Amino acid sequence: MSNEVLMSINHTTRDLPSHRTALDDAREQLAEAVDVLCLSPAVHEMLAASRREVRVSIPLRRDDGSVEVLHGYRVQHNNSRGPCKGGLRFDGNVDLDEIRALAMWMTWKCALLDVPYGGAKGGVRVDPRQYSKAELERITRRYTSEIAPLIGPNHDIPAPDVGTDEQTMAWMMDTYSVGRGHTVLGVVTGKPTSVGGSQGRQQSTSRGVVTIAMESLHHIGIEPSRATAAVQGFGKVGRIVARLLHEQGVRVLAVSDISGAIRQEDGIDIEKLERHVDATGGVDGFDGAHRVDGADVLAADVDLLVPAAVEGVIHAANVRSVRAKVIVEGANGPVTADADRVLAASGVLVVPDILANAGGVVVSYFEWVQANQSYWWSEAEVNDKLVARMSQAWRVVTAYAKERGISLRLAATCLAVERVYEAHTARGLYP
Numbered sequence: 001m002s003n004e005v006l007m008s009i010n011h012t013t014r015d016l017p018s019h020r021t022a023l024d025d026a027r028e029q030l031a032e033a034v035d036v037l038c039l040s041p042a043v044h045e046m047l048a049a050s051r052r053e054v055r056v057s058i059p060l061r062r063d064d065g066s067v068e069v070l071h072g073y074r075v076q077h078n079n080s081r082g083p084c085k086g087g088l089r090f091d092g093n094v095d096l097d098e099i100r101a102l103a104m105w106m107t108w109k110c111a112l113l114d115v116p117y118g119g120a121k122g123g124v125r126v127d128p129r130q131y132s133k134a135e136l137e138r139i140t141r142r143y144t145s146e147i148a149p150l151i152g153p154n155h156d157i158p159a160p161d162v163g164t165d166e167q168t169m170a171w172m173m174d175t176y177s178v179g180r181g182h183t184v185l186g187v188v189t190g191k192p193t194s195v196g197g198s199q200g201r202q203q204s205t206s207r208g209v210v211t212i213a214m215e216s217l218h219h220i221g222i223e224p225s226r227a228t229a230a231v232q233g234f235g236k237v238g239r240i241v242a243r244l245l246h247e248q249g250v251r252v253l254a255v256s257d258i259s260g261a262i263r264q265e266d267g268i269d270i271e272k273l274e275r276h277v278d279a280t281g282g283v284d285g286f287d288g289a290h291r292v293d294g295a296d297v298l299a300a301d302v303d304l305l306v307p308a309a310v311e312g313v314i315h316a317a318n319v320r321s322v323r324a325k326v327i328v329e330g331a332n333g334p335v336t337a338d339a340d341r342v343l344a345a346s347g348v349l350v351v352p353d354i355l356a357n358a359g360g361v362v363v364s365y366f367e368w369v370q371a372n373q374s375y376w377w378s379e380a381e382v383n384d385k386l387v388a389r390m391s392q393a394w395r396v397v398t399a400y401a402k403e404r405g406i407s408l409r410l411a412a413t414c415l416a417v418e419r420v421y422e423a424h425t426a427r428g429l430y431p
Helices: 022-037 041-048 097-111 132-152 166-180 203-218 239-245 270-280 293-300 337-345 360-374 379-404 408-425
Strands: 004-006 052-061 065-077 083-093 120-127 154-158 229-231 251-257 260-263 291-292 304-307 327-328 348-351
Touching: 004 251, 004 360, 004 408, 022 052, 022 065, 022 097, 022 337, 022 408, 041 083, 041 239, 041 408, 052 097, 065 097, 065 132, 083 097, 083 132, 083 239, 083 260, 083 360, 097 360, 097 408, 120 132, 120 154, 154 166, 203 291, 203 304, 203 327, 203 379, 229 239, 229 293, 239 251, 239 270, 239 304, 239 408, 251 270, 260 293, 291 293, 337 348, 348 408, 360 379
Parallel strands: 083 120, 083 154, 229 251, 229 304, 304 327, 327 348
Antiparallel strands: 004 052, 052 065, 065 120, 251 260, 260 291
């Protein structure tokens, strides 16, 4: 089945829906940065539009012999600074606009961390919990074969995201390599170490989040050993965030996942919670903790809140219940633009996703470099390089924000947009 390539359009003039989406917020953030940087409308239009978008159909033979058709997407937002880079998510709510927003944020994230990539994102509209491992492998391989002409180590490099993992990346790498007739380790990142993955990759996003969280607490004068935290989402990012915060001496009072939410006033024993989750599949029912509503985790009276699940969880309807002093965005776009304004007016320090959760793309870059050289670094080397890169980005963003009297989100977006624009200007317009 052939791919349907969608023409990029100028989304900046489209009427906004009554319910704001992640794409609305991404566009608004770009517009604010363009205004601060005094860029022309033509440049704004160029930066707002995706360079390439593809929509594919994925016919799947289920284990029972029935056939259904799933739908997938890949959006390449910008490649001015290098090959495109971005995750692949399997989620039942995936749509093209969500992928467009995530691809745009990925462009800014790569530029902000000075990684020589542009932004991309992919998704398949599927709930992976409803499919067997064999079915997920068939979905992954068919999706990969459909987008294979667009990806490659010098073109577009996928990585894991919501609903996907290192096994998904191994299937993608193998499918792509079979089509090329030789093994291409650099086509994806986030692979198992046995097939070219990097040490430290699985914890990289979480380690980056915690690095920035520690910087943020020091910034507002709170010692981590005296700090409290809540983590919304106990998946592959939030779980390790909670563990690393615990190791830093932060008391994690509340956590939540898809099974429920819990709170423990004297602090949750994260190691015991991890064993409970491994045994039961979720945080609900953890011995010694109180069961609470999921909204209570976002409204917890703590120093640090890490929303580490999905976008849009803090919005206009619930933002006034947030009591944390610092919000570090572990997920992509968890705070909507409307909520952002309320938090700023309330004096809450919000560290944007394109800075806070950039550890994953930084170590993905390290993995890509290692694969291209066939030379592998130790986990200690990877972690040291990651922390140094994240801390440097924190210093640059906070200095920029202080100098101009703007929020960290606007400062981060301005820095990133300016770097992408400089690369575009240096390359020129073809033809």
